[in-house]
Amino acid sequence: MHKHKPEPLETASDAELVSRALARDQLAVRTLIQRYNRRLYRAARSIVADDSEAEDVLQEAYLRAFAALGTFRAESTLATWLTRIVLNEAFQRVRRRIDMPISAIGRDGRQMQMADVIPFPASSRPAIDPERAMAQxxxxxxxxxxxxxxxxxxxxxxxxxxxxxxxxxxxxxxxxxxxxxxxxxxxxxxxxxxxxxxxxxxxxxxxxxPFDGKRCERITDAVVCRLGF
Structure with a gap:
């Protein structure tokens, strides 16, 4: 019987988590996402200046990152590599927003696509978000x-x-x-x-x-789901 005790994911290095993620270890994927969620969310939001759109950016950037994870060569830190991917996605969103005809605003399907991935309540978001109420x-x-x-x-x-x-x-x-x-x-x-x-x-x-608690979990669950776990 194999008795080697794996390194706890919370304290595992980025390199170890990347290796496990490439082997489709779902817990490693979740750990990586949760480790960098706040930093990457803040980077996205600093460009798009909107909470919901920043979450959109974060999801798409994670999907791009995990699809290209095998190309990561540690020439920079994983945090920097992920941040660049998030920023590229955020800047693309801003450029599309600028180029979008006014008549197209509101019917590009973005909210519907998000609803397919993240289960929002039927009446949109709750009037009071406990996490933000406590943090802000x-x-x-x-x-x-x-x-x-x-x-x-x-x-x-x-x-x-x-x-x-x-x-x-x-x-x-x-x-x-x-x-x-x-x-x-x-x-x-x-x-x-x-x-x-x-x-x-x-x-x-x-x-x-803030980007902890339920919001962090929601993004983590959505990305893991879209990655096919």
Whole structure:
């Protein structure tokens, strides 16, 4: 009998999880998704500036990523590789939104496609979402609104560096920018926010755009389902 005890998935390295995911280990796939859900969701939302569309982006990006997982060669970190895929999908969404005729808005089938994958309640979303009610106070809503009002280039860098805590090098690699450009955009973003946010709000940045609990589980279940498990 094989008695080798596998490494606990929660503490397994990315390389181990990738290897297991390539062998169609569903738990490894789920662990990878849950490990990077918040970071990738925030990256997507920093571009599309919409909760629902960010979830759409995340699902499609995960499907692309797992389809191409065998091509990952660890030339960058897995987090950076996944972030690039998410950003590419998000930028494509924004370009399609700009190019879409006004007459086509609302009938592109996006909501119907999402409903096929994620079982929303019949009357759309609940009026009160317990997770967001607990995670977001009025203060966090003010922070989110201020961030959403930033120009896209500044918003994306601010979310990566300040909200998600990525390093200058990670952000530069993810957005294909020079480190100096990252620093400049972050400086300008902070300057734009100066009148809206006081310095003492800094500790609250970690609570904005929550993506844990039911929302994290929903995306995980949807991606695993669409991958055919």
């Amino acid at each position: 106070t009025e203060l966090c809503r003010i922070v989110e609104s201020a961030i959403d009002a930033l120009p896209q280039d500044f918003r994306a860098v601010l979310v990566a560096r300040v909200v998600e805590g990525m390093s200058v090098e990670e952000t530069a690699a993810a957005f294909d920018l020079l480190p100096e450009t990252v620093k400049t955009r972050l400086h300008r973003a902070r300057k734009l926010l100066k009148d809206a946010l006081a310095e003492h709000l800094g500790p609250h940045f970690g609570d904005v755009f």
